[in-house]
Structure formats: structure tokens, C-alpha cells
Amino acid sequence: MTLKAAKTWFLRLLPVVLFFICYYCSQFYFESDGGSGKSPQPTVSLCHSYRMKRKWESLKLNMSRKTELFLKLEDFFWREHLSAEALPYGIKGSELLLLKVLAVTSSFTMPANIESLDCRTCAVIGNGFSIKNSSLGEIINKYDVVIRLNDAPVRGYEEDVGNKTTLRLFYPESASYNPGIHNDPDTLQVLVPFKQQDLRWLKEILYDEKRVRNGFWKPPPQIWLGRASQIRVLDPYFLRLTASKLLQIIPLQPRRQQKPVHPTTGILAVFVALNYCDVVHVAGFGYPESRNQKQPIHYYGKDTMRSMKNSYHDLNQEALVLKRLEDQGAILYLHPHS
């Protein structure tokens, strides 16, 4: 090629090159300006994948994130479940009950519209008194996933706690007989099996069998008006690792006579969220100081610290861990707290 020919080619290509340079410059300009004209969404900037990855690693839990939350039928058909432990930390000895329960619940995943999100923002709403008068309802409703616990009510408290519920973690003693009242039609009802009776309770309801009433510390509902298709069973993996890695309550199986210590559904929900979500914000966590026996502990009802006296939980350890997670930036409180 002669020099002249090369020069001609260069001149012909120049506009094309310039066009691309301008195009990329403008893209860069608009991105740094917070998106192409739309007002920047707070969640988008929260969802920086690099930061999220570092956040999980900074927890130093020595484990990878697990985003499959629920037990599936395949776990039993295709491979022997290598569970060395019984409930609540494993499924050893409960396989048959689980098989029956999972056989009639149609799906084992999260809804596709949430699964497919590049970045999942989650709010874990504890039942604590601290959320009262917070006016957080509208903010809470904006998260992709809102996790609630046990039988915490929504109706009548929307202003403070919102009315969206994506997941509700519960066990039989904390189930409400009509989940339709305080949930959305498509809320997933996630059973946290603490003991074999919990699975048996669900099986009896799903198959409409005679209810066995013993083995519960509080009578669970005998009628349950939820839909089978909305039921999921949380993989005991999450409770096991909440106890062993997050809270480091050791040993998991206490010696005889010793009272077992299990994580609360609240700290469990935070751990589940840290695994599944890219952004974890919390509200309604924390208990009043134990000296104050008269202060209510929930945003509803009249329970006080007195009712927690015989609980199977280590609330001090949970408070320390929540504080650590907050200091590490892994969770963010939506309201001021002590």
C-alpha cells in the first residue's frame, strides 16, 4: 500500500473512529451522571457487585454464599443426603416425613422474578418494639424481598412495618391459622423445622390426617388455611451455620440435662438474607435491656422480657453478632437503635 492510499483510508475511517469515541464518551458521561436521564435509584448504587462480594468475604465465615434456600425432592432421589445430624441442624431421621411433605408442595424455589434479579435488595423485619412509630412502611415495601418472622401482624401496623411480605419464616408454634390475613396472596410460607414434630404437623395438615397434639411447647393451629403451593421448607443448613459459624454456639448438641441453645428465627433470617441478598437492611431488631422487665418487646401485643426468660436462645450473643455485622457494614439498620 502506498502512503497516499493509506492516507485516504485513514481519512475515510476517521469519522467512524470519531463516532465511536464520542459514543463511548457520552456513555461514560451519562453513567457517571447516574444513568441516562432517569433519577438515580438508591438501590442501584447499593448494588455494586464488587462491593457486595467483598462484603461477604469480610464476614470471614469461611464459607461460600448459598442461594438455594429450600429443600427439594431431588435431594432425596438422586443422592443420599449426607446429613450427619438430626433436626434442627440436619435431616437425619426425618427423611420420610420430608419426602411426604415435599411430594405435595409444588415448587422449591424462589419466584422467578426475584431469582433473575442481578442484585437483590432485602429487608428483614424483626418483631421488636423498636420499629414502633418508625413510619418505615413505605420504605420497607420498596425492597425486592421483605422477610417477616413468625406470626407478626401487618394489618393495622402498615404505617410502621409496611404490608409486603415475600418470605415468612415460621414454625408450628408460631404459625397463624389463617396466613391470608397478614400476608400477600403469594407470600412464601417457609417452615423452619426445629424438631420432627414440626414436619409431622405440616404433613398432617397437607394430607389432612389426624393431628397428633403432643411434642409442642405451645399448641400449634390444628387448622391451617394456607396454600400448599406457597409452602417451602428451609434447608437446615442455614440454621446449622447460623449456630456454628455466625453465632459460634458450640457444641451444637448439648450434653444431657443441659438446655439446648438455638438461634432465634430473627438471626436466622438475617443469615439467610446475607446468603441470598446483595443488600441486607434490617428493622425491628433488639430487645429492651433485661433490667426493664415491664417494657413490651414486640411492636404488637403485650409480651415483655419476662416471657423470654425460659427461651432457648442466647440473646446476648445474638446482640453482639448483630452489632458486629452492623460495624462490618454487612447489615444496615433502617432506624436509630441502641
Ligand SMILES: *[C@@H]1O[C@H](CO)[C@@H](O)[C@H](O)[C@H]1NC(C)=O
Ligand atoms: C474453613 O473450612 C474448612 C472446611 O469447612 C476447614 O477445613 C478449614 O479448616 C476452615 N478454615 C479456617 C481458617 O477456619
Ligand SMILES: *[C@@H]1O[C@H](CO)[C@@H](O)[C@H](O)[C@H]1NC(C)=O
Ligand atoms: C407512638 O405514637 C403515638 C401517637 O403519636 C404515641 O401516643 C406513642 O406514645 C408513641 N409510641 C412510641 C413507642 O413512641
Ligand SMILES: *[C@@H]1O[C@H](CO)[C@@H](O)[C@H](O)[C@H]1NC(C)=O
Ligand atoms: C399494600 O398497601 C397498598 C397501599 O395501601 C395497597 O395498594 C396494596 O395492595 C397493599 N398490598 C398488600 C399485599 O396488601
